[in-house]
Amino acid sequence: MRYWIIVVTALFLTACATSVERVATDSTIDLSGAWNDTDSRLVAEEMIQDALSRPWLTDYTNRTGQRPAVIVGTVRNLSHEHINVNTFVADMERALVNSGRVDFVASRGERSEIREERIDQDLNAREDTRNAAGQELGADFMLKGQINTIIDVEGKEQVRYYQVDLTLISLADNRKVWLGQKKIKKYVKNAKLRY
Amino acid sequence: MVMVTPAWVQRLQVTGLLAGVLLIGGCASWKVNQAAAELASVGPGATLERLESIQVPDRDRAQYLLNTGILKLYLGDWTGSREDLQAAKRIMQSLQAVSVSENFAAMTTNETLRSYDGTPTDRVLVHVMLALGYLFSGDPDGARVEMLQANVTMQTLAGDDSTRGQLASARFLAGVVYERQGEWDDALISYRHAYRILRERGETIPEALQISLLNLTRRQGFADEYRQLQQAFGREAQLPETGEGEWLLLYFDAVVSRKTESRISVYNAEVDTMISVVMPQYPQGYYQPRHLTLAAPEQRQRSEVIENLEVRAREDLAAEQAKHLAAATVRAVAKYKMVQKAQSQNDIGGVLMNIASVATEQADIRSWNMLPASLQVARLRAPATAPVQLLETGQPLPALQALGSRRLALVMASSLTDHPFIYPPPPASAVTPAPDATDEKGESHEAP
Numbered sequence: 009m010r011y012w013i014i015v016v017t018a019l020f021l022t023a024c025a026t027s028v029e030r031v032a033t034d035s036t037i038d039l040s041g042a043w044n045d046t047d048s049r050l051v052a053e054e055m056i057q058d059a060l061s062r063p064w065l066t067d068y069t070n071r072t073g074q075r076p077a078v079i080v081g082t083v084r085n086l087s088h089e090h091i092n093v094n095t096f097v098a099d100m101e102r103a104l105v106n107s108g109r110v111d112f113v114a115s116r117g118e119r120s121e122i123r124e125e126r127i128d129q130d131l132n133a134r135e136d137t138r139n140a141a142g143q144e145l146g147a148d149f150m151l152k153g154q155i156n157t158i159i160d161v162e163g164k165e166q167v168r169y170y171q172v173d174l175t176l177i178s179l180a181d182n183r184k185v186w187l188g189q190k191k192i193k194k195y196v197k198n199a200k201l202r203y
Numbered sequence: 204m205v206m207v208t209p210a211w212v213q214r215l216q217v218t219g220l221l222a223g224v225l226l227i228g229g230c231a232s233w234k235v236n237q238a239a240a241e242l243a244s245v246g247p248g249a250t251l252e253r254l255e256s257i258q259v260p261d262r263d264r265a266q267y268l269l270n271t272g273i274l275k276l277y278l279g280d281w282t283g284s285r286e287d288l289q290a291a292k293r294i295m296q297s298l299q300a301v302s303v304s305e306n307f308a309a310m311t312t313n314e315t316l317r318s319y320d321g322t323p324t325d326r327v328l329v330h331v332m333l334a335l336g337y338l339f340s341g342d343p344d345g346a347r348v349e350m351l352q353a354n355v356t357m358q359t360l361a362g363d364d365s366t367r368g369q370l371a372s373a374r375f376l377a378g379v380v381y382e383r384q385g386e387w388d389d390a391l392i393s394y395r396h397a398y399r400i401l402r403e404r405g406e407t408i409p410e411a412l413q414i415s416l417l418n419l420t421r422r423q424g425f426a427d428e429y430r431q432l433q434q435a436f437g438r439e440a441q442l443p444e445t446g447e448g449e450w451l452l453l454y455f456d457a458v459v460s461r462k463t464e465s466r467i468s469v470y471n472a473e474v475d476t477m478i479s480v481v482m483p484q485y486p487q488g489y490y491q492p493r494h495l496t497l498a499a500p501e502q503r504q505r506s507e508v509i510e511n512l513e514v515r516a517r518e519d520l521a522a523e524q525a526k527h528l529a530a531a532t533v534r535a536v537a538k539y540k541m542v543q544k545a546q547s548q549n550d551i552g553g554v555l556m557n558i559a560s561v562a563t564e565q566a567d568i569r570s571w572n573m574l575p576a577s578l579q580v581a582r583l584r585a586p587a588t589a590p591v592q593l594l595e596t597g598q599p600l601p602a603l604q605a606l607g608s609r610r611l612a613l614v615m616a617s618s619l620t621d622h623p624f625i626y627p628p629p630p631a632s633a634v635t636p637a638p639d640a641t642d643e644k645g646e647s648h649e650a651p
Contacts, residue, residue: 085344088351159355164300202300 041168041196043091051172052099054190059100060107064176064185068148069109077111078104078176079147087157087170096172097151113147149176149185164198231259232315232569235270236461239572243458247277247619250573262305262318263569265294269325270573276332277455277617279624281340285333292329295321310533313481314567322519323360323368324512325571327353331373331578334380335453339615339626343384350377350393366404367522371397372510372578375412379451382419383611391419397509409507411451411582414441441584448603448610450583450591454495454506455575455617459516460485464566476542477557480531481566482524485517490576495616496594499585503594506579513576527567534564575617593623601629 031037036046059065068076080101083093104110114122129138153174160167169191176186234257242250251274259267272287298320308316321329330353337345353373360368378393394415401408413432417440420429433439443449463486468479490513496505538560546553585591587604593616606612606627616623 085348088348088355090345090348157351159351161355161359163359199300202298202302203304 038194041166041194043087043089043170045095047170047192048092048095049099050192051190052096052103055096055100055172055174055188056103058188059104059176059186060109062186064149065109067185075109075111076148077113077145078149078151079113080115081150081152081177083151083153083155083174085155087155088159088168089157091155093153093155100151100174111145113145119144147179149178151176153188164200166194166196166198168194168196170194231257231263235259235263235267236568236572239270239458239461242573243619247274247573247617250274251278262316264319265291265298265321266319266569266571268294269321269329269571272329273332273571273573276336277619279339279622281336284336285340288329288333288336291321292333294318295326295329309530311537312563313534313565314483314527314530315565315569317567319569322516322570323522324370324515324519326360327356327368327370327373328512328571328574330356331370331376334376335615338380338613339624341626341628343380346380347384350380353377366400367518369400370510370515371400371404371406371412372580374400375415375509375580376453378415379611379613382415383613387419387423391416391423391425394419401509406511407507408436409509409580410504411507411580412509413438414582418442443584443610446587447584448587448612450497450499450581450585450600450603451611451613452495452497452504452506452579452581452583452593453613453615454579454581455577455615455619456492456494456506456579457490457576457618459512459570459572459574459576460488460490461572462520462566462568462570464568466564466566468561474543475546475553476539477561478535478539479561479564480535481564482527482531483520483566483568485520488513488517492577492579493618494579495581495596495618497581497583497614498592498594499583500589502583502585504581504583506581508577509580510578511576512574512578516570538564596621596623598623600625605629 033045034049038044038046065076068074080097083097085091085093101112105112123141126139126141130141151174153172156171156173158169160169170193172188172190172192174186174188175184176188177183178185235254238250238253238257245253251271254267254271254274257267268287268291272284272291275281275284275287298318302318305317330349334346334349334353337343337349350373353370354377357369357373374393374397378390378397381387381390381393394412397412398408398416401412413436416432417429417436417438420432421440421442429440462483464481465484466479466481468477470477490511492508492511494506496503542553542557542560545556583591585603588602590602591600592598593600593614596616598616598621600614600623603612606625606629613626614623615625
């Protein structure tokens with residue numbers, strides 16, 4: 009009898025202990041059914057592949073002989089969840105810049121800090137290392153977008169539909185030169201019982 | 204003659220330990236209730252400090268976080284409020300599945316052994332409070348997310364009773380959030396929902412909602428609907444003209460009532476047993492709303508109740524009362540059987556078991572008891588260049604033009620504090636920091 013008490017107690021304590029396991033960053037682990045890292049990665053992969061394979065890029069390069077400069081505008085979260093859109097936008101930036109075919113310029117939020125630093129350089133940096141004002145690269149295109157969701161709920165079951173739309177707009181003439189879209193649909197069944 | 208053996212001493216210790224553990228848990232609930240009782244007199248700052256010194260069991264965590272979250276909202280600590288309310292929301296969502304162990308404990312000991320998972324009103328109102336926190340911290344998209352979630356929560360709660368878990372205040376705030384972002388269609392749909400809920404409950408339609416509905420149906424060109432609303436309300440739309448904008452006041456009045464315990468104890472001399480049945484209840488409500496008036500140079504608008512939380516709290520309890528009574532009856536029978544069994548074995552055992560059964564019988568008096576007693580709204584058209592005032596408190600609000608928003612500015616005020624908050628944030632020159640105002644991240648925007 010005592011033996012069983014010890015075994016059950018040991019099992020109980022094991023169940024209560026915190027456990028940490030390292031997993032691959034591209035593994036899919038769905039816990040709640042909410043937006044997660046996998047969704048963000050899927051969106052980034054789809055958008056990068058699509059953006060690099062569409063004619064806007066070659067059209068621009070052939071016409072001007074230069075790489076297009078892109079600025080990230082507002083990507084609005086119009087979904088039912090507090091989604092950090094920066095994760096897939098940053099993935100996109102990295103992949104497009106690393107492809108060597110697109111330049112990204114600092115966004116509005118980032119620019120002010122850089123300009124402050126440039127002003128500071130003017131005052132404090134050695135003359136031959138200063139960066140002059142007025143030499144910024146102007147963007148040719150602005151990336152804008154939004155995430156929308158439709159949630160259908162019945163009892164403990166939910167269908168969660170996400171649609172991410174990104175648009176690349178030419179700053180020269182407001183033309184929309186690329187429209188990227190990724191849809192994700194999930195069926196979530198919540199538990200009816202718990203311990 | 205009764206023999207006191209080591210086994211009985213051990214049983215006495217176990218009984219004492221069990222009763223002790225339960226009383227400690229009950230003590231935390233009592234302390235939280237006491238803090239809520241004194242909230243109106245000592246204010247949210249002192250109450251928050253007091254709450255933070257109370258250790259609550261894990262099963263009361265959601266209630267605790269709801270209370271700390273709303274207190275931080277009253278104080279303008281948007282980040283702290285958001286963290287606490289989001290955590291409370293997550294806990295309440297995770298507790299929606301039925302717990303086998305908690306049900307067993309509740310059926311054999313008392314209802315306080317269930318984890319607090321919130322009333323239908325709590326589950327919707329947490330989105331409302333979060334949305335206000337997001338909005339006043341300058342994140343309208345975050346507020347929009349909460350309003351969409353409130354919509355899903357209300358859909359989930361809507362059953363045969365079309366008003367259960369449906370809050371006109373949540374629908375109204377959703378309308379305001381959409382309207383501020385220029386999403387007129389969604390705003391109108393939300394205002395219509397608010398109107399429907401109030402009508403189905405037979406409650407007064409606040410003028411702010413009347414104006415919102417009239418303005419939007421007029422703006423969107425829904426002539427028939429506009430005409431019907433015009434007849435129903437006996438007034439015209441008040442669309443701002445050139446050089447004008449609108450103020451919207453959200454006013455939290457007083458503090459909602461706390462639950463108390465109603466106990467019936469019966470001593471049966473024949474079987475020498477005391478039986479207790481306890482039920483949670485709300486005391487007789489004497490709440491009389493007090494109002495706050497928005498005053499522009501030529502017109503004024505008094506706040507009106509859009510959500511009477513005194514009534515909602517009582518409705519939620521009444522809806523659960525049959526379940527509570529059934530559980531109390533089952534528990535009384537189970538405890539009576541246990542006492543009888545103990546008595547048949549040993550007199551002292553019977554007495555101890557009877558004491559434990561009565562001592563452990565506690566009503567679940569937990570609730571989100573630091574909410575306001577009512578949520579009130581007012582909507583006023585005002586010249587963009589003229590300052591506006593909160594009349595009863597004499598607090599001036601900057602001119603709409605100074606806020607860079609000619610369209611619609613919001614002011615949130617509470618009867619518990621002297622600091623109304625405004626959105627969009629006024630420029631630094633228009634703000635006189637209050638002595639105890641939180642402004643570390645430039646998020647709290649007290650009126651000058």
